[in-house]
Amino acid sequence: MNTAIMIIVVMVGVGAVFGFVLAFANKKFAMEVNPLIEEVEDILPKGQCGACGFAGCAKYAEAVVEDPEVAPNLCVPGKAAVAAKVAELTGKSAEAAEPHYAHLKCRGTKTAAAYAYEYQGVPDCAAAKLIQGGPKGCKFGCIGFGNCVAACPFEAMTMGDDGLPVVDKDKCTGCGKCASTCPQSIIELLPFTAKVAVSCSSHEKGADARKKCTAACLGCGLCMRGCTHEAIKIDKFLAVVDPSICKSCEEPTCFAKCPTKAIEAIVGAAKKEEQSA
């Protein structure tokens, strides 16, 4: 009988002690969470891509609500719609960031590019790069194992049969995850207003570049001379287009003379502009 009472006393005692300790601690160590943060987080696309510069959507929501310095239009995938709503909730003013999409600067398909050796290792771009810069003859080009495709949080990329990744411009939000994952750093983010793009990253001299890939940029400069707005420069045998100057060109003629078609006009740029307007 005594034991039974003791059991009850001890159990109730331990339970009560911890109950009080926890209740007290809950009050003392309480943290106020601003409900506005949850509202803002709800609107964000939640791809956790990090394009805003914060570690995930929850962190950005917290920062934009608490910190007056953080702009409401940092969410790249959210585009104008999200920026406007976030601005409205936080009472800040917003201009939408210009939408971008990912563009691969390489047209070295399995048929166009010459291979230096047959690679039978780990099917990973960074791993293949460790072995003499990759299996292709051109050490600047796309290695083709799809690290970028795997990195895309919005499933906007697929690996094509020709060995190059394909970007779905409708799904691409311009977050830049693919660009930072690519070990060759050959994915660039272009604005939808860009009219032409150079799809090559090779700095090899003309003849060498041509031997290694039939779609390479030779650095011949025909596009540069054909450009009416001086938007193109040749940097170490590679043509570079300045998109801020290029977008004002109505009828681009630079790409017509290109012997390898490394620089080409972008189709469908106007369509996307209509969609987001």
Place this chain on the structure above:
Amino acid sequence: MGEYFTLFIGAVLINNFVLTKFLGLCIFFGISKNLNASIGMGMAVTSVMTMSSILAWLVYNFVLEPFGLTFLSTIVFVVLVASFVQLLELIIKKQAPALYNMWGIYLLLIATNCIVLAVPLLNVENNHSFLLSIVFTIGSGLGFALAIILMASLREKLAYADVPKPLQGTGIAFILAGMLSLAFLGFSGML
């Protein structure tokens, strides 16, 4: 001194809590996909185990034993560990947000895990003194950390291997853990 050392090595290698005693398996298989998370988890488990087993030892020796209620130890320890972890989470969330960001989320996983309960129960069973039970607890925590870090490093490498479809994911992880366990069997004659 020798006794402490023997107990410590025993807890880390010979009677490894995960690989020999098969405790804490849900954390072991859940977190070991990522090396950084595993390191965090190893540290979290060791710290929680140490603090909760000290508390459990005190409660056992000053409350349960004097009243002859040692048969209540299991249930009292469960209540103790669960409440203590909850308390710890509240404190860390407020006082050290950086620490909370690192491994606060794991605390919920280990709150009532069998491995955290096993240590005080084993201390009681073996009649360890206060110092001995601390050494044993730290040893078991470090043994768990060792096992999970090894497993995580292996699993990250496994992600590139060509595993047959039916075994992908958990299947091959269990086979790997079995092999690791066999390897640790090699320590059994050591002391």
